[in-house]
Amino acid sequence: MAFLASDISPNSSTRQRLVRVARGLEPADVCITNARIVDVHTLTIFRGTVAIADGFIACVGQTVSALKTIDAAGGFLTPGLLDAHIHIESSFLTPRRFAEVVVPTGTVGVVCEPHEISNVIGIAGIRAMLEAGSKTPLSVWASVPSCVPASAFEASGASISPADAKLALTLPGALGLAEMMNYPGVLNLEPSVWQMLEVTTNQRRDGHAPGVHGKDFQAYIAAGLESDHEAVTEAEAFERLRAGAWLMVRDGSAARNLEALAPLISRLKPTRAMLVTDDADANELLEHGHCNRLLRQAIQYGIPPALAVRLLTLSPAEYWRIPHRGAIAAGQIADVVLFDSLEAANAQWVMRNGKIIAENGKLLEPSQAFTFPNSAMQSVHLPSTWNALQLERLAKKQPIIGVHANQIRTTALPSLEIGAADPSQDIVKLAVVERHSGSGRTGIAYAQGIGLQRGAIAQTIAHDAHNIICAGVVDSDMALAISTLQTMQGGVVIAQAGKIRAKLELPVAGLMSDAQASEVVAAQKQLEQVATELGCTLPHPIITLAFLGLTVIPSLKLTDQGLFDVEKFSLLEV
Secondary structure (H helix, E strand, O other), rough: OOOOHHHHOOOHHHHHHHHHHHHOOEEEEEEEEEEEEOOOOOOOOEEEEEEEEEEEEEEOOOOOOOHHHHHHHHOOEOEEEEEEEEOOHHHHHHHHHHHHHHHHHEEEEEOOOOOOHHHHHHHHHHHHHHHHHHOOOOOOEEEOOOOOOOOOOOOOOOOOOOOHHHHOOOOEEEEEEEEEHHHHHHHHOOOOHHHHHHHOOOOOOEOOOOOHHHHHHHHHOOOOOOOOOOOHHHHHHHHHOOOOOOEEEEEEEOOOHHHHHHHHHHHOOOOEEEEEOOOOOHHHHHHHOHHHHHHHHHHOOOOOOOHHHHHOOOOHHHHHOOOOOOOOOOOEEEOEEEEEEOOOOOOEEEEEOOOOEEEEEEEOOOOOOOOOOOOHHHOOOOOOOHHHOHHHHOEEEEEEEOOOOOOOOOOOEEEOOHHHHHHHHHHEEEEEEOOOOOOOEEEEEEEOOOOOOEEEEEEEEOOOOOOOOEEEOOHHHHHHHHHHHHHHHOOEEEEEOEEEEEEEOOOOOOOEOOOOOHHHHHHHHOOOOOOHOOOOOOOOOOHHHHHOOOOOOOOOEEOOOOOEEEOEEEOOOO
């Protein structure tokens, strides 16, 4: 397992110094006094002192001499927070802008799953995200995408073969194989899927099994998959824990499952559980926080505070086998956060490797710029012949995609005799346009639940292949929005009555911006405001729209090839 170059590891000399400091034979570099220490091993909170030397914790609870003393003034000292599963691209921010937002809130490390950018530029995307992350004060590890593309029924810009994945697993910071979304391929013993599973033996294999139960879930775990973040009910979560899988309780901008699963976590206090965001947009991060938001909400939903902390520290570190992290204990890296209270979860300061790097919401160590490859900066390609006529060919009677706010699952609604979008029935036209090779191949369907009454919304964010997805009422507005995305080289656009009403430029792979987070959020809010004015009822329209093309989340989705039935795992004849 290749770890980040920025990770510190204790050698014999460091260990011996820690021994001398712990025994009081020489002073610590720093002592944090008068702290209420959250012990994630015993799930207790106690007052004490933490002594730090050479970036590591020498001892806890004992008073020793130190070159510098930090008075915690009764605040709560926790290990640095870790997000065990996140797609940084879904924040709309590059790693350095992402780090600028989350580190001051208490997040010291994330395990990103870069299959969004990998679907656009392949293995180069994994390398770019890790290298960009290494230039920030945030530890950015990665799991290597196992399903690029997610299925054969969507056209991505690149693919990752088992040989590619095996190579990527040697990159510094690569911790294991990312979510195996092709669970039908696992269960049906498809050779290509099993070749992917076999690229790693000692590293983790992340799972992804929405709606999989009973003997099928047992078979999925028996195949070597070790986790799942798709449980939405207590029964599903319990089944995963009982099967020995690690339960990732997801609560992000698109899917919020923490409130539903919190009672089970409180009762069982499982050691194989953690909290993750999966997808969190810039507005969510800037206004509500990152892992600290999960901590705050977990406590609000009844999870005991010390347990809530463990779900965001020790459990992620143990799952991903990240050494010397996740606890305030002798020999651990001195990554700690001082909170005013655990209920509010506002970080007063954040310490990395024994040094305070953020204080009062401000990052003290700026990130360095990173230049993404040209393939990421020129990723939107449409043929010159593509126009609004591509949107007209649509069967009058076909199933309708049922969209649900705050959920990434859809339902297949009965077919209706309809020849165009019908706002009176909350029915819009949905289009997915292939944007990687320039073919312009377009899949078209109807959707209900978006609420749009006028205009069109189009974006280059469409999990996982990230083709252009557009929802609209008028074909000409849809075509204008789609063509504008090519001019912008990616992002989100709203068109109405032949004019562009709002836009968010995302020029990095059509997914991310390197602008300040506040600028991105301002554009995002303007988009959401205009969408609401046009009748959209989704609280997070960009995120929800992005999942309407994902062929591994039930039930009915749309790709550039047409309507797709996830349960049957096949395209529908319409």
